[in-house]
Amino acid sequence: MAMTVPRPKLNWRERLYLPAIVAGLAITFKHFKNMLFGHTKVTMEYPEQKPDSRLPDHYRGAPALVRDEDGRVRCVACQLCEFICPPRAIKIIPGEIASTDHFARVEKYPEQFDIDMIRCIFCGMCEEVCPEQAIFLRKDYAITGFTRAEMVHHKEKLLEIGGVIHGVVLK
Amino acid sequence: MADQTPFPQLLNVQIDGVWHQFPKGTRVIEACEQAGSYVPRYCYHKKLTSPGNCRMCLIEMGFPRLGPDRKPELGTDGKPIINWIPRPQISCAQDVSEGMAVRTNSPLVKECQRGVMEFLLINHPLDCPICDQAGECRLQEFSVDYGDSKSRFLENKVKKPKNVQIGTRVTLDDERCILCSRCIRFCQEIAHDDVLGFVDRGSYTVLTAHAGKALENNYSLNTVDICPVGALTSTDFRFKMRVWFLKETKSICTSCATGCNTVIGSREDVIYRQTPRENDHVNSCWMCDYGRLNFKYLEAENRLLEPQIRFEGKLVPADWPTAIAQAALQLKQFAGSEIAIIASGRMTSEELWLTSQLVTSLGVQWIDIVPRRGHGDKILLSKDRNPNTNGTRLILGSKSEPGAKLIGIADAVRSGQIKALVILKENAMHLGLPVEQLAQLPGLIVMNTLPNDVTEKATVVLPACGFAEKRGSMINGKGRLQRLNRAVRPPGNARDDWEILHDLLQATGGGDSLSSVDDVFRRISETVPQFVGLTLSKLGDLGVHILAIEELPPMHPSDGEAIEEAIAIQARRRGVRPASA
Numbered sequence: 001m002a003m004t005v006p007r008p009k010l011n012w013r014e015r016l017y018l019p020a021i022v023a024g025l026a027i028t029f030k031h032f033k034n035m036l037f038g039h040t041k042v043t044m045e046y047p048e049q050k051p052d053s054r055l056p057d058h059y060r061g062a063p064a065l066v067r068d069e070d071g072r073v074r075c076v077a078c079q080l081c082e083f084i085c086p087p088r089a090i091k092i093i094p095g096e097i098a099s100t101d102h103f104a105r106v107e108k109y110p111e112q113f114d115i116d117m118i119r120c121i122f123c124g125m126c127e128e129v130c131p132e133q134a135i136f137l138r139k140d141y142a143i144t145g146f147t148r149a150e151m152v153h154h155k156e157k158l159l160e161i162g163g164v165i166h167g168v169v170l171k
Numbered sequence: 172m173a174d175q176t177p178f179p180q181l182l183n184v185q186i187d188g189v190w191h192q193f194p195k196g197t198r199v200i201e202a203c204e205q206a207g208s209y210v211p212r213y214c215y216h217k218k219l220t221s222p223g224n225c226r227m228c229l230i231e232m233g234f235p236r237l238g239p240d241r242k243p244e245l246g247t248d249g250k251p252i253i254n255w256i257p258r259p260q261i262s263c264a265q266d267v268s269e270g271m272a273v274r275t276n277s278p279l280v281k282e283c284q285r286g287v288m289e290f291l292l293i294n295h296p297l298d299c300p301i302c303d304q305a306g307e308c309r310l311q312e313f314s315v316d317y318g319d320s321k322s323r324f325l326e327n328k329v330k331k332p333k334n335v336q337i338g339t340r341v342t343l344d345d346e347r348c349i350l351c352s353r354c355i356r357f358c359q360e361i362a363h364d365d366v367l368g369f370v371d372r373g374s375y376t377v378l379t380a381h382a383g384k385a386l387e388n389n390y391s392l393n394t395v396d397i398c399p400v401g402a403l404t405s406t407d408f409r410f411k412m413r414v415w416f417l418k419e420t421k422s423i424c425t426s427c428a429t430g431c432n433t434v435i436g437s438r439e440d441v442i443y444r445q446t447p448r449e450n451d452h453v454n455s456c457w458m459c460d461y462g463r464l465n466f467k468y469l470e471a472e473n474r475l476l477e478p479q480i481r482f483e484g485k486l487v488p489a490d491w492p493t494a495i496a497q498a499a500l501q502l503k504q505f506a507g508s509e510i511a512i513i514a515s516g517r518m519t520s521e522e523l524w525l526t527s528q529l530v531t532s533l534g535v536q537w538i539d540i541v542p543r544r545g546h547g548d549k550i551l552l553s554k555d556r557n558p559n560t561n562g563t564r565l566i567l568g569s570k571s572e573p574g575a576k577l578i579g580i581a582d583a584v585r586s587g588q589i590k591a592l593v594i595l596k597e598n599a600m601h602l603g604l605p606v607e608q609l610a611q612l613p614g615l616i617v618m619n620t621l622p623n624d625v626t627e628k629a630t631v632v633l634p635a636c637g638f639a640e641k642r643g644s645m646i647n648g649k650g651r652l653q654r655l656n657r658a659v660r661p662p663g664n665a666r667d668d669w670e671i672l673h674d675l676l677q678a679t680g681g682g683d684s685l686s687s688v689d690d691v692f693r694r695i696s697e698t699v700p701q702f703v704g705l706t707l708s709k710l711g712d713l714g715v716h717i718l719a720i721e722e723l724p725p726m727h728p729s730d731g732e733a734i735e736e737a738i739a740i741q742a743r744r745r746g747v748r749p750a751s752a
Contacts, residue, residue, distance in 0.1 A: 078300035079413045094410045099334070107334065108301040108410050131300045 047142075055139050060122045062140040063115055064162030065155065066133075072103050073159065074134035077110040081126035081135055089119035090126065113155040117143045136162060185253070185272035199262040199273060200228050208275040211284060211313045213291075213399045214351040215263035218456050219360055222264075225291075225351050227313065229259040229283040231274040243270060259283050281317070288318035294329045294374060295400075296346045304401030306414040310349065329374045337367075337379070338386030340406050340460055341395060345377045348402035354378070354394035361457060362550070364388040378402065389459045389552065396446055396456075405444065407464060412436075412443045420658035421448060421712050423645065425517060425638040426462035427545070428555035430647030432713065433458060435466075435639050435658035442466050442639055442659055450713050452651060459552050466639060469659070473622055475634035476663025486632060491666065491674075498631040499678030501614035505590045507534025510614075511580045515596035516540045516557025516573060518668065519643025519655060521691040523559070523566040524698075525672035525682070526595065530567075532681025537583060538567065541597045542574035553648050558638075561646035561718060565699060577602050584608055591616070596635065596668070598623040618671055633675075634665040641667050642688050644710060650718025652702075654710045 013019060034040040044051065055061075068074050077094035095111030097104055126135045138161050145151040153161070179194040186206040193202045201217065203210045213225035233255035235243035243251035253272040259279060274280060292314065299305045331345035355367045355378070366384045369376050380386055386394065395403045417436035424431040424445070431454035436444045445466055447458035478494035479486040489497070502510060512535055514526050530538050540563045547554035557563075560573055581603040583589045591614030592599075600606070600623060609615060610628040617629040620637050640661040644654050661667070669688050676682040685691050689707045696702040701717045709715070 076301045077410070078305070079416070080300070083413070083415060096410050105333070106301070107298075 052139065059139050059141075060124045060137040062117065062122075062138055062143055062153070062161055063120065063124075063126055063135055063158070064138045064140075064153075064160075065110075065113060065135055065158040066162040066165040067159060069164065069166055070103075071164075072106070073109060073155075074132050074165070075110050075113065075130075076106060076108045076132055076134070077113075078108075078131060080129045080131065084125045084129045086123060086125065087119040087121050089116045089121075090114070091116075110155060113158060115153045115158060116151065117145075117153055118148060118151045133165070133167070136165070138162065182267050182269045182271075184267045184270075187273070187275055193267050195266070197267050199230070199232070199265050199267055199271070202267050203230070203262060203273060203275050210262050210275055211309075211317055212263055213309060213349060214353060216353050216356075216397055216456075219353060219356045219397075222352055222356070223261045225349065226261065226287050227284065227291075228262045229287070230262045230280055231277050232256050232260040232262075232265075233272040233274075234268075235270040235272075284313075284317040285319060288314055289323070291349050292318065292322065293324045294346070295349070296328065298347075301410075302344075302347065302401035303404045303409060303414070304347075304398070308401060309399035331375075331377050335379075336406070337403070338391050340464075341386050341391050342404050342406045342409055343378065344402050344404070345379075347400050348378050349400055350376055350378070351399060353397045353399070354403055357390075357394055357397060358386070358388070361393070362388045362390040364390075367394075389461055389548065390457060390550065392460045392463055393447070393457045408444045412438055417443060418658070420639075420656050422639065422656045422658060423558075423647075423653045423714075424458055424462040424465075425558040425645065425655070426459075426465045426556065427547075428553040428558060428560055428648030429454060429551050430558055430645060430651065430653050430714075431458040431462060431551060432653070433463075437639070437658045440659040440662075442469060448712070452713065452716065453647065453649075453653070454551055457551060459548075459550070461552065466637075468621060469637040469639060471621055474620060474662055474665070475622055475626070475632060476665060478634060478664065479629075479632040481630040486627070486629070491664070494631055494633060495671070495674045495678050498614075498616045498633070498675055501616065501630060502533060502591055502593070502675075502679050505614065508536055509588065509590040510535045510593070511537035511583065511589045511591075512539075512593040513577070513580065513595065513597055513599055513602070514538065514540045514563065514567065516543065516555075516560045516563050517596055517638075518559060518562075519641065519645055520559065520562040520566055520652070520695060521643045521688050522595075522668045522672055523562050524691060524695045525669055525676055527567050528682050529593075529672065529676050529679065532676060532679060537576060537580050537589065539569065539571075539576035539580065540567070540573045541577070541599075541602060542572070555648055558647070559645040561648065561650060562644075565646065565701060565718070566695065581605065584612070590614060594618070594625060594629075595672075596620070598625060600624040618668065620665070633671050634661075634663065635668045635671060636661045636665055640665075641669070642707070643669065644692065644707060646718060647714075650716060651714045652705070652710060652717045653714030654707060654712075 065073060065075055077092050079092050082090040082092050091114045092110050093112040095109055097107055097109050124137050127137050140161055181192040182195055184191055184193055184202055186203055187208050191206050200210050200212060200215055210228045210230060212228040215221055215228060233253040235251035236254045238244045246252045251270060291310065295310065299311060305311060333344050333346055335343040337343040350369065358367050359365045366380050366386055367378060368381060370379050371377055392405055395405045416438045418438060420435045422433050422435050424433050432448040432450040433445050434448050435442055445463045447454060447456055449456045477488040478491055480489045480494055480497045510533055512526065512530060514523065543556040544554055545556045563569060563573065584592065585605045585608060590612065592612055593616045595618045609625065615629045616631045617626050618633040618635050619626060620635055626632050638655060639658040642655060642657050644652055646652050669691055673685055692707045696705050705715060
């Protein structure tokens with residue numbers, strides 16, 4: 001449907017344009033002054049300088065698996081993260097913990113846990129959905145590799161990034 | 172005798188304020204469901220008796236107030252005034268009666284459901300992340316629908332045995348059990364193998380197999396299906412895949428002539444489980460463990476993946492046009508009397524029809540299927556382990572018993588009368604055929620899914636599909652035409668059986684072009700009177716009854732046994748392993 005956009009009625013001050021030009025130039029001069037006296041930092045010299053120390057707490061970097069205080073991989077392979085993952089970056093093959101194992105009561109563990117970091121969009125839904133508090137988005141952001149295969153984080157890599165987390169999983 | 176009259180007596184029942192009519196004998200819980208007010212239940216299963224022990228299906232019930240004249244008193248709106256029973260009633264153990272009124276969502280009912288849910292959950296472990304039932308768990312679902320979001324239970328939960336192998340195929344977790352007794356009743360009433368029971372009292376009650384016994388019957392995995400929680404889980408399916416990932420394809424079981432209706436659960440072309448699908452004409456809600464687990468061979472390491480042709484004495488991979496052309500060439504150089512076809516009762520009707528076209532086109536006289544008989548039970552498992560024996564009778568038009576001509580074929584191969592042998596989906600090694608002579612045949616065309624001793628001697632090997640990889644129809648032992656659907660794609664270069672037969676038929680100069688399996692079915696419906704008016708789609712999920720058993724060629728079990736015996740004797744005489752069922 002065609003629609004006519006009403007033009008604003010400008011008063012004489014606005015029609016003069018000068019106040020707007022002056023206001024704009026004032027901002028330009030403010031930046032110019034800040035530059036001259038070194039108040040504005042334009043470029044961070046990455047990778048010599050890194051933003052790591054200044055990353056906020058809620059920063060979402062690479063997803064990773066964590067171990068608990070006893071060294072057990074917290075993940076029980078419920079595959080909810082695999083289900084929720086929007087770009088389908090996660091692939092889990094569950095396994096059964098042997099009845100002779102110290103953690104036999106937990107019954108289930110991820111035999112394989114792969115996150116394809118080419119696909120990962122760092123949305124954090126895996127962390128949000130995890131009922132066991134086993135997957136967290138860490139602050140690792142420089143995920144690089146020469147091949148597609150290198151970009152897939154396997155279980156070992158994920159645990160290496162994740163480390164150990166303390167605290168009780170309420171069950 | 173009300174249920175024997177064509178129109179059973181209809182009773183007026185008020186459900187949530189609306190009057191409905193139900194036939195006499197309808198359970199209140201079923202009536203409510205039919206009226207659109209689903210009543211949650213754990214212990215009630217429509218195919219089992221109602222013990223009424225879970226208390227989840229509590230409803231409010233009432234009857235019309237009767238005046239002194241024993242007539243219902245009418246209110247100002249002209250409707251009967253209902254006298255409500257002050258306490259809630261279970262709806263699973265009572266039939267509807269005239270004038271009955273039911274409330275399924277009154278405050279009292281909701282309070283009851285909330286209370287029952289709270290009681291059921293006090294000792295239930297919260298191990299949904301590792302529980303295989305998660306995703307199809309009634310406790311999960313009803314907890315969301317009717318329960319509270321928080322637990323008020325501060326005490327310690329009762330510890331019970333976990334991960335108990337209650338039978339070879341079933342794993343029991345007693346902590347998850349809500350004591351609904353469905354599995355116990357199933358074993359008593361359906362499987363006739365009374366091995367399960369409750370021991371101990373109160374909160375410590377556990378489900379267990381009777382001392383010295385185990386849940387080993389051939390129907391044990393049905394207890395896993397009917398278990399509303401994750402107490403009984405399939406050892407085979409345990410921790411393999413979460414159920415919400417499974418693509419569910421309605422199909423039928425092809426392990427015997429019963430043709431139980433199934434749902435095939437697959438993900439990314441891998442089958443993870445098979446579960447029964449309700450069809451009161453065939454299998455009710457059940458299927459046997461043998462049929463249920465009989466899908467593993469589809470993922471066998473040694474599946475035939477490439478067409479192969481014999482070149483300079485060795486089997487070499489070929490592409491499909493070459494293999495089909497080679498097979499057609501080998502068939503065309505012989506007269507019909509020099510060709511024999513061994514088909515299979517495991518083929519679909521469409522494949523059998525194309526085979527029959529091949530028979531007509533080549534003028535083949537020797538055609539038979541391999542009988543496959545096993546132990547039958549009185550429940551579901553049929554003695555006839557071929558799923559489509561009736562299809563072979565109807566479509567191949569064989570008048571004799573399955574397997575009757577096999578001895579003749581074997582003798583004709585031995586005497587050198589038969590020069591080309593086509594073996595479709597069977598292992599012909601144990602049929603008394605002269606092994607040493609098979610390798611000498613100028614044409615031995617084998618279509619199969621798995622390699623066997625005969626494929627090694629073949630001149631052309633055509634890799635085909637398993638039951639879950641194709642669409643088609645089969646006629647079960649009671650004459651019901653049912654449909655198979657494709658759940659997974661065939662591996663490698665294997666092709667749909669009907670396509671292979673169709674191409675072979677065309678390459679030998681017979682038949683005309685058909686573009687889909689539905690077209691093949693349409694052709695059958697034009698030629699076979701029992702199929703008239705049907706299409707593959709029209710069969711629906713539950714199939715269509717097309718054969719009265721009297722229409723079938725007479726079956727003499729004794730004859731069948733005699734033939735098998737003869738084959739076995741022949742095989743023994745030649746030092747071949749006897750026919751395996």
